[in-house]
Amino acid sequence: MTSRTIANRLLKSISLTLVILAIAQSSALAQIVVGKVVRKDNKEPIGYANVKFSGINYSNRSVGVSSDEKGEFTLAVKSFPVELEISALGYKPKKVTITESITNLVVELEESSKALEEFVVTAEKISEEDLRAPIEIIKVDITEIQSTPSFNFFDAVGNLKGVDLTTQSVVVNTVNTRGFNSSTNQRFRQFSDGIDNQAPGLSFSLGNIVGPGTLDIESYEIVPGPSSAFYGPSSFNGVLEMNTKNAFDYPGFTFSAKGATVSVLKDNSKFLNIGDNFIRDVAGRYAFTIKDKVGVKISAASLNGVDFRARNYDNFGPGKSFENVHSGDNQSVNLVNAYGDDRSAFLVVPSGFLVAGGEGGGLVPTQTDTAFTVTRSGYREEDLVNYDATNTKLNAEIAVRITPEMSLALTSFYSKTDAMITSEDRIALRDFEVYQQKAELKGKRLLVRAYSTQQDAGNTYNVGLLADELVQRAKPDEIWYDQYTRLYTAGRGVVGARNLADSRFPGQFFTKFEPGTEQYDSIRSKIISTEITQGGARIFDESKLYHIEGKYELEDAQDYFRKLTIGGNYRVYDPESAGTIFTDTIGNDLTNFEFGAFIEGTKALDDRTDVSGSLRIDKNENFDAKLSQRLSVVRSRGQNQFFRASFQRGFRFANIREQFYNQNLGDKIIIGGLTEVTDTYDLQGNAFIQQSLQQYQDALANSVINDNAQLEFAKLQHLDVAQSGIISQDQFRGLKPEQITSFEIGYKSLIQDRRVFEVNYYRNYYQNFIGNLRVVKPRTSPSVDLIRAVEQAASPGTSEVIFVTANSEKQIITQGLEMVYDITGLSGVNFAVNATFADIIQDSDDPLVPGFNTPPFKFNVKVGHRRISRNFGAELTWRSRTGFEWQSPFADGDVGGFSTFDIQLTFKLPKANSLLRFGGNNIYNIDQFNSFGGPEVNAFYYVSFTFDPFQSR
Numbered sequence: 001m002t003s004r005t006i007a008n009r010l011l012k013s014i015s016l017t018l019v020i021l022a023i024a025q026s027s028a029l030a031q032i033v034v035g036k037v038v039r040k041d042n043k044e045p046i047g048y049a050n051v052k053f054s055g056i057n058y059s060n061r062s063v064g065v066s067s068d069e070k071g072e073f074t075l076a077v078k079s080f081p082v083e084l085e086i087s088a089l090g091y092k093p094k095k096v097t098i099t100e101s102i103t104n105l106v107v108e109l110e111e112s113s114k115a116l117e118e119f120v121v122t123a124e125k126i127s128e129e130d131l132r133a134p135i136e137i138i139k140v141d142i143t144e145i146q147s148t149p150s151f152n153f154f155d156a157v158g159n160l161k162g163v164d165l166t167t168q169s170v171v172v173n174t175v176n177t178r179g180f181n182s183s184t185n186q187r188f189r190q191f192s193d194g195i196d197n198q199a200p201g202l203s204f205s206l207g208n209i210v211g212p213g214t215l216d217i218e219s220y221e222i223v224p225g226p227s228s229a230f231y232g233p234s235s236f237n238g239v240l241e242m243n244t245k246n247a248f249d250y251p252g253f254t255f256s257a258k259g260a261t262v263s264v265l266k267d268n269s270k271f272l273n274i275g276d277n278f279i280r281d282v283a284g285r286y287a288f289t290i291k292d293k294v295g296v297k298i299s300a301a302s303l304n305g306v307d308f309r310a311r312n313y314d315n316f317g318p319g320k321s322f323e324n325v326h327s328g329d330n331q332s333v334n335l336v337n338a339y340g341d342d343r344s345a346f347l348v349v350p351s352g353f354l355v356a357g358g359e360g361g362g363l364v365p366t367q368t369d370t371a372f373t374v375t376r377s378g379y380r381e382e383d384l385v386n387y388d389a390t391n392t393k394l395n396a397e398i399a400v401r402i403t404p405e406m407s408l409a410l411t412s413f414y415s416k417t418d419a420m421i422t423s424e425d426r427i428a429l430r431d432f433e434v435y436q437q438k439a440e441l442k443g444k445r446l447l448v449r450a451y452s453t454q455q456d457a458g459n460t461y462n463v464g465l466l467a468d469e470l471v472q473r474a475k476p477d478e479i480w481y482d483q484y485t486r487l488y489t490a491g492r493g494v495v496g497a498r499n500l501a502d503s504r505f506p507g508q509f510f511t512k513f514e515p516g517t518e519q520y521d522s523i524r525s526k527i528i529s530t531e532i533t534q535g536g537a538r539i540f541d542e543s544k545l546y547h548i549e550g551k552y553e554l555e556d557a558q559d560y561f562r563k564l565t566i567g568g569n570y571r572v573y574d575p576e577s578a579g580t581i582f583t584d585t586i587g588n589d590l591t592n593f594e595f596g597a598f599i600e601g602t603k604a605l606d607d608r609t610d611v612s613g614s615l616r617i618d619k620n621e622n623f624d625a626k627l628s629q630r631l632s633v634v635r636s637r638g639q640n641q642f643f644r645a646s647f648q649r650g651f652r653f654a655n656i657r658e659q660f661y662n663q664n665l666g667d668k669i670i671i672g673g674l675t676e677v678t679d680t681y682d683l684q685g686n687a688f689i690q691q692s693l694q695q696y697q698d699a700l701a702n703s704v705i706n707d708n709a710q711l712e713f714a715k716l717q718h719l720d721v722a723q724s725g726i727i728s729q730d731q732f733r734g735l736k737p738e739q740i741t742s743f744e745i746g747y748k749s750l751i752q753d754r755r756v757f758e759v760n761y762y763r764n765y766y767q768n769f770i771g772n773l774r775v776v777k778p779r780t781s782p783s784v785d786l787i788r789a790v791e792q793a794a795s796p797g798t799s800e801v802i803f804v805t806a807n808s809e810k811q812i813i814t815q816g817l818e819m820v821y822d823i824t825g826l827s828g829v830n831f832a833v834n835a836t837f838a839d840i841i842q843d844s845d846d847p848l849v850p851g852f853n854t855p856p857f858k859f860n861v862k863v864g865h866r867r868i869s870r871n872f873g874a875e876l877t878w879r880s881r882t883g884f885e886w887q888s889p890f891a892d893g894d895v896g897g898f899s900t901f902d903i904q905l906t907f908k909l910p911k912a913n914s915l916l917r918f919g920g921n922n923i924y925n926i927d928q929f930n931s932f933g934g935p936e937v938n939a940f941y942y943v944s945f946t947f948d949p950f951q952s953r
């Protein structure tokens with residue numbers, strides 16, 4: 001019996017158990033409050049009023065229901081007594097205490113001419129606390145999550161203002177804000193119930209593969225921009241915090257089953273192409289309490305189906321994009337999602353060599369010098385991988401209320417995933433597992449939290465390296481390029497030279513292994529099961545992370561400060577890659593620790609002005625201690641209008657990949673920036689900056705081809721260009737922490753209690769920005785023989801391309817403008833639009849590749865109504881992105897702009913305690929790429945059934 005069969009049977013058993021528990025739980029949920037909200041003066045019903053639980057246990061959360069158009073509502077209650085707060089637009093809120101089940105409750109609300117205390121906006125509200133927050137915070141609550149037109153809630157994060165969502169897989173999305181986006185979002189931090197979601201060996205979060213599922217998510221918040229003064233030195237671009245439902249507020253059983261068709265093939269004959277590829281997603285959650293003192297919950301989810309495909313087979317080497325096979329006119333074909341053809345050789349052939357072209361096919365000597373580039377034939381991604389996608393998640397928690405204001409919780413997350421992602425190369429996650437455990441003591445003012453994260457790469461392998469190994473095992477680059485050059489100069493021509501170089505000649509090699517043959521399958525299986533250090537493509541990674549933190553809000557300071565908080569943290573990284581990723585080879589065990597402390601306070605200067613500030617100090621084992629500061633001023637003007645200005649200065653230490661990375665990807669080697677790593681490659685004086693080498697080759701080719709200059713003269717004429725790119729002795733002498741100085745101004749207002757308007761402008765200044773410096777190291781040192789070194793650097797057989805983690809030489813500046821307008825009409829229709837502008841300013845002479853990777857303009861529009869009728873709601877979103885340049889160690893190129901529509905229809909089935917949803921994402925199946933070389937995001941058409949007594953009424 002296979003492991004997958006066992007897993008499927010286990011999942012069916014769990015689902016059956018959860019259904020049985022649901023039946024058993026139904027009696028516990030039989031306690032209900034049925035009532036009606038009316039006007040006090042004339043007893044007319046008030047439609048769409050908010051009915052929510054109140055009291056100390058709900059001070060930071062919103063749990064409840066909305067009345068229908070007749071003012072009627074039904075609320076499930078776990079235990080009595082319970083306090084309810086009822087509010088509606090234009091009426092004073094009212095609190096009532098219920099001691100037992102009741103079916104005829106009437107709540108009378110008094111009309112108010114003033115703004116509501118809590119700023120209720122129909123089914124949404126924005127508090128004064130949010131309006132006058134010293135930093136920008138984007139909050140999404142459980143009601144908004146329910147109505148979002150996405151297959152799962154995490155996909156909808158990309159609809160928020162200023163957010164870039166890079167889709168790598170059906171199950172993996174990475175989030176970023178305010179520039180320097182990537183598929184490895186190392187400057188953006190993501191948390192689930194306070195746990196850092198990053199995989200320790202990757203140093204970034206793999207979307208939500210180990211976070212909460214849709215059934216267990218209560219809310220999430222995004223803090224865009226630098227937040228290192230509070231969240232620590234890695235939160236340079238922003239923070240995403242996800243909060244799950246606890247057992248006390250959300251007891252009982254919930255269940256969901258989703259099915260989606262994915263249109264991965266184009267069919268222009270159809271307006272809507274539903275497709276024949278499927279995704280299944282089943283989830284369950286069960287929670288209960290014991291005497292309101294102990295809360296227990298467990299949730300499970302399983303997704304499996306087909307993944308998005310990366311199949312861009314355009315040529316982004318020399319020549320036309322449609323030239324995807326080698327020909328007599330183009331010997332340099334480099335397809336975006338084909339691997340093994342990535343690195344080209346630059347051939348310069350002097351005149352006088354014999355080439356085909358004489359009478360009867362004879363050979364004639366060339367009259368001019370020739371310069372051109374050559375690549376080998378690689379393998380398309382679809383021949384190297386299968387596109388199965390799976391994600392199994394388990395989450396359990398037990399919480400004990402020590403006092404009404406103090407609780408202790410033990411939490412565990414687990415996930416197992418198969419998916420395709422893009423890191424420095426295309427990676428096939430296979431049986432990739434992440435384990436997280438947390439212990440947390442939380443009170444009104446105190447928080448102490450400790451957690452650990454372990455990952456196991458399982459059978460994960462590097463797809464690009466797999467292709468390169470297949471190519472090299474047929475015939476090594478050194479032999480192939482040498483044969484090609486000799487055969488061409490001997491008069492075989494480009495076609496003849498390629499054919500013979502691709503053959504078994506001189507006998508001990510192989511022709512290209514063809515996909516679909518037994519020989520190919522056998523060699524491929526051997527490569528992906530062999531670790532990188534042993535000549536294969538399999539990645540070993542059992543890295544770990546340990547973290548402890550605490551914070552306390554000082555009560556004695558309340559007379560002087562509105563709020564004063566102190567805190568600190570300690571973290572240890574334990575990378576374990578057996579040399580396949582890091583420098584942790586035998587006898588070189590790696591660890592890295594960091595710690596920090598902060599203080600943050602807010603003071604009211606007067607009724608209209610608040611000043612807040614924070615100071616933080618952090619220390620990393622390999623870097624000196626650094627200070628981060630933030631100062632913000634918020635001032636109100638008129639009713640519900642607030643202006644904000646802030647100044648921040650922060651630092652980011654290089655993460656463990658940027659410090660210790662040491663991985664051979666076949667066509668290139670990527671290494672960390674610590675001297676203990678770079679010194680082993682002896683680059684100073686022995687390698688060229690790739691940018692300078694490319695400029696030399698371009699100048700040489702132009703002189704030979706267009707100016708008819710003599711080859712030897714042209715070499716000498718442009719040699720200084722290559723010479724200027726030789727790595728100097730003062731380069732790669734260690735990394736410096738990255739520094740940011742940020743200025744931001746903003747305005748936020750609430751108009752007529754139902755219109756939110758917001759605009760923000762920011763400008764960031766980066767010093768010592770950490771990125772990749774691309775160098776080429778030939779076999780011969782330039783200091784020994786410059787001309788020979790330049791010639792060797794032009795061929796993959798006699799040189800190595802090395803991407804070194806390094807600091808920028810000059811300042812990098814980014815800026816942006818963000819706007820939001822959100823209105824909920826009296827009828828309940830919600831319309832929201834947000835727009836973002838982002839820009840980067842970098843000195844063109846700086847050889848560092850920063851990878852801004854952000855559209856200049858982004859637009860999002862949402863139109864929806866949660867209760868068009870008693871049991872029906874709908875929402876439509878439109879997203880648009882302009883094109884932009886993408887830079888990464890994997891590939892550089894242009895990402896085209898796109899616009900796309902998502903829609904969802906929601907039907908409530910109150911008698912069945914259920915919801916039925918129909919929807920589609922990218923419903924017109926428009927070409928959509930979030931990254932260059934990444935997968936094409938195809939259309940989803942889905943149906944979802946959810947059993948949820950709390951949300952279906």
